[in-house]
Amino acid sequence: MSHYIKWVRSKVGNERIFLNCSGACIVNEHNEILLQKRSKTNNIWGIPGGVVELGESIEEAAIREVKEETGLDIRIEYLIGIYSKYFFEYHNGDKAQTICYNFKASVVGGTLYIDNNETYDLQYFHRDNLPTLFVQQHVDMINDFFDNKVGVYR
Secondary structure, eight states, rough: OHHHHHHHHHHHTTTTTTEEEEEEEEEEETTTTEEEGGGTTTTTTEOOOOOOOOOHHHHHHHHHHHHHHSSSSEEEEEEEEEEEEEEOTTSSSOOOEEEEEEEEEEEEOOOOOOSSSEEEEEEEOOOOGOOOBBSSHHHHHHHHTTTTSSSEOO
16 A cells, blocks of 8 residues: 555545546457456456556556566556456455546566566466456556547446
8 A cells, every 4th residue: 555545544544535546458469468367456457557656647556566476577558448347345444435537558678577566367367268367447448548548437
């Protein structure tokens, strides 16, 4: 958890807050999307990404989070959409309305690795063979990506 989120939680406890997040849809040469099995979501799959830190842009957050969670260096190609009317309750009782900025990105370096801390597994999946995703927000983001939508706002 970021220092900023810890500080906010020290003030508001488990009450619902806004969380700004950035993530990236990364595909391989077979048009399969990279998904991360996340340790903080009961080992359920999602798009690599996470919370925007104070002082960074949403693009910088996506690049940093993907690097931390996958080992890959990415280049942001374009914004797929902004997903803002989604609510989540974490296993510790913290509540949030998550606002996620979803990008299409390309791999420009790095090597896939699993840290067994934030990430338990990384795999590419075809649209017809997607695993269960941990929140509807990620379902919507992936569907919009595969439907070639740009400029989405929900």
